[in-house]
Amino acid sequence: MKQLLTIIAGVVVIVSMVVFIFTLRQVREEEASLTDDLERRTALLADSLKESVRPSYLSNATSTIQSVLDKFANRGRLLGLAVYDDDGDLFSVSADLPFNLSDYAAVPKQAMDADSAKGDFLEVQDNGKVYIFAAPLHQDEKIIGVLVLYQRADYIDAAKRQIWKTNLIRLLIQALLFSIAVILILRWIIFRPIITIVDTIRQARAGKVAEGAYTVKSHSFFRPIASEISKMSKSLLLARTAAREEARLRLEKIDSPWTEERLKEFIKSYLKDRKIFVVSNREPYIHKKIKNEIQYTVPASGMVTALEPIMEACGGLWMAHGSGDADKLTVDKNSKLAVPPEEPKYTLKRLWLTDQEVKGYYIGFSNEALWPLCHMAHTRPIFRKEDWIEYRKVNGKFTQTLLSEIKDTRRPVILVQDYHFALLPEMIKKSRPDAEVGLFWHVPWPHAESFSICPWRKEILGGMLGADVIGFHIQQYCNNFLETVGKEIESIADLEKFAIYHKGHTTYIKSFPISVAFTAGADGIPEPKSSLLEDMGIKTKYLGVGVDRLDYTKGILERMRGVEFFFDIYPAYKKQFTFLQIAPQTRKAVEKYRQFNDDVTREAERINKKFQDNDWQPIVLLKEHYTHEKIYPLYRSADVCLVTSLSDGMNLVAKEFIAARNDESGVLILSKFTGASRDLTGAIVINPYSAEETADAIYQSLTMPPAEQRRRMKKMRDSVKNYNVYRWAAEFIRAVTSLG
Known part of the structure; x- marks a missing residue:
């Protein structure tokens, strides 16, 4: 229009x-x-x-x-x-x-x-x-x-005015008639066939029978295009049918790679068309008003990165807090909308929270209490009773909404995400004991002594144990959780099955190392490195990249000090190496994060002032949000990627970098305090608190022979490929439905 x-x-x-x-x-x-x-x-x-x-x-x-x-x-x-x-x-x-x-x-x-x-x-x-x-x-x-x-002589001016008036009326009538004619011509001769063609292509992409192109053939103007689209749709339909058949045959083969098609066949075969319900605080699509226009963004979140391709493959309903200022303008009367916007495959249901609920449940208890409690990054948790009250209230609010959604569903499969909803599994089970509930904890689980400082630890553990399966990234977190439960609440632990018996209910504790959709790295034609970095003012021979939310657990300050130490001991790399840090701001309402934002800015300015030479500066700090489409070319252009988290459940940036490197070059520097360091043994693993180790790792990366880079990268790519996000989803869903 x-x-x-x-x-x-x-x-x-x-x-x-x-x-x-x-x-x-x-x-x-x-x-x-x-x-x-x-x-x-x-x-x-x-x-x-x-x-x-x-x-x-x-x-x-x-x-x-x-x-x-x-x-x-x-x-x-x-x-x-x-x-x-x-x-x-x-x-x-x-x-x-x-x-x-x-x-x-x-x-x-x-x-x-x-x-x-x-x-x-x-x-x-x-x-x-x-x-x-x-x-x-x-x-x-x-x-x-x-x-x-x-x-x-005033009649002369009157005659002039009459000419203007007559011609203006004539123009308006002509413009109206012309507009109507143009609208009719464009709508029926051009736009309608184009819409039909677009719908045909969309149906073909979705794997449906595309019949629109045959109708367009009657319009001679688009006949050549329609003919080719018709042939393409048939070919694509045949290819999809073959892929589904191949996925079905590979379903039980352990060594077969997991793909979106195989996951679809697994869900169809294993769940028998039972609907999947996902509950998370963060929504996969946020709608905002930008310059009087509604636009959507995908938040910088490892959880969203992992779950989005799964929901696209399986369908179902994703329930989350609607946090965008235009979220209410894009949903229906039931607060739902079909997503992704370009090609809907599942339903997003948004819940609305008051400012008081957001302040207590999200800012207070989730981010100022549980987040620092679980991440051993030397930030003191803040426990407030009023925050705990709001946390329980919001968990109950989500529970009631979810219960209304599953009231007509027999044995619903519910996947609860992260520490925001520790109480929800028990609340759901009390009303719907037939529901099969899985809770995946996306952050680390601390040692029992660390968790014991939480005043409401027993309530949190009891709520979590309402789930049939609790998933963590690595086995160490499972061990920590079992130890915590054993010290805090009355229960029986079966160490052989890794199960906990509590109040007549059995909960299994399993590790499921989360991953990414490996195929994303092969999309598109790589953009030339020089043109890609030109707009950022980067012209050096070597490029290092870091991609993190602006979070104190990500080790961004320690990373910058490592870069500073690198230039101190290897001055020959001045004007030869630039480190690009992409760090979109997050949780701006939390004081600790606002302070950390200022600290990062000051540190980057200090280091740049120390080494800056003409138009070169060692650190380029960008705080805007980058989509995956923009980040992947940067991954492909980087000589080294730095992931220096002080504490991280998994860290999918490391796996995204590897998935993007289909050229099998580049080096990953990885903190030993990330869950990913257990899987990605081809990375250079460091202690992020040591600037010397970080500096030496950067030098080792820039001087590493191409053959060694390929050996390491191939090893890590095989690991990510063999255990991608589709396999993670299949194993987690299989555990929830078989053990529940």
């Missing part, structure tokens, strides 16, 4: 300009014609009246002159007449002349001075434009006085 309006507006503007030019010309011609006619008729009238006025003027017969002037005054457009003597004084004037002549005596004087007839157009108050014409009276070639005629 926007393109249609643009076309119409463009044409109307051009036509309006043409009409304006022609109307202006017409007005000028009409004005010249009417003016010339008025001047000519006034001059003729003056010549005829002079013969009647002169004898009486010479004989000083004022009454006769007055009768002559009154006789011709107010006839047609003639307002009145006047006679001036040779001294320029008023001799006689017609009755009822509607203005003071003394204000307009310049024209008679000019006529006597020039000894010739003079005319001029003047604006007269309450009478509009008036044409004043003065003709000298002679006696023996001597000027004896002046005869002055006052003609209405």
Whole structure:
């Protein structure tokens, strides 16, 4: 519609300009014609009246002159007449002349001075434009006085206005008729076939039978395109059918790679079309108003990165907090919308929280209590009773909404995500014991002694144990959780099965190392490194990259100090190496995060000031959000990727970097305090607290032979490929449904 309006507006503007030019010309011609006619008729009238006025003027017969002037005054457009003597004084004037002549005596004087007839157009108050014409009276070639005629001239302006009005009305009618014609032509001849073609392609992409192209064939204008699309749709449909059949045959083969198609077949075969329900705090798509236009973004979140391809493959319902300022404008009456926006595959249901609930449940308890409690990054957790009350309240709110969604679903499969909803599994099980509930904890689980400082530890553990399966990234977190439960609540632990018996319910504790959709790294043609980095002002030979939310657990400050130490001990790399840190801001409402944002900015400025040389600076800090489409080319261009988290459940940036490197080059520097360091043994593993280790790892990366890079990268790519996010989802869902 926007393109249609643009076309119409463009044409109307051009036509309006043409009409304006022609109307202006017409007005000028009409004005010249009417003016010339008025001047000519006034001059003729003056010549005829002079013969009647002169004898009486010479004989000083004022009454006769007055009768002559009154006789011709107010006839047609003639307002009145006047006679001036040779001294320029008023001799006689017609009755009822509607203005003071003394204000307009310049024209008679000019006529006597020039000894010739003079005319001029003047604006007269309450009478509009008036044409004043003065003709000298002679006696023996001597000027004896002046005869002055006052003609209405406002009809000339009225005629001009009428031309403008008529042409404007004509233009509006023409524009309206033209717009209707253009809309009908474009809609039925162009846009409708295009929409049909787009729908055909969309159906083909979704694996549905695409019949639209056959209809478009009847339109000769698009017949060649429609014909090719029809053939392409058939080929794509056959390819999808073959892929599904292959996925079905590979379903039980352990060594077969997990793909989106295989996961779909697994869900269809294993769940028998049972619906999947995902519950998380963060939504996969956030709608915001940007310059009066609603746009959506995908948040920087490892959880979203992992779950989004699963939901696209399996469908179902994803329930999350609607946090965008335009979220309410994009949902239906049930607070739902189909996503992804371009190609909907599942349903997103948004829940609305009050400012008080967000402050207590999210900012307070989730991010100022549980987050630092689980991440051993030397930040003291803050426990407030009012935050805990809001946390319980919001967990109950999500529970009630979820119960209403699953009321007609038998044995629903519910996948609860992360520490925001530790109480939800038990709440769900109390009302729906038939529900099969899995809780995946995306962050580390601390040692029992560390967790024991939480005042509401027993309630949290009891809520979590309502789940049938609790998943962690690595076995160490499972061990920590079992130890914590054993010390805090009455339960029986089966160490052989890694199960906990509590209040008549069994919960299994399993490790499921989360991953990424490996195929994403092969998409698109790599953009040249020079052109990609040109806009960022990066022109160095070597590039290092870091991609993290601006979070104190990610080790960004420690990473920058490692880069600083690298230039201190390897000064030859100045102006040869640039480190690019992409760090979108997060949790701006939390004081610790606002302070950390300022600390990172100051540290980058300090290091840049220390080493900066002309247009080169060692650290480029970008705080805006980058989509995966923008980040993957940067991964491909980087010589080294730094992941230096101080504490991290898994860290998918490391796996995204590996998935992107289909050239099998580049080096990954990885913190030993990440879950990913257990899987990615080809990385250079460091202690992020040591600037010396970080600096040496950067030097080792930049000097590593290509063959060694390929060996390490191939090893890590095989690991990510063999245990991608589709396999993670299949194993987690299988555990939830088989053990529940």
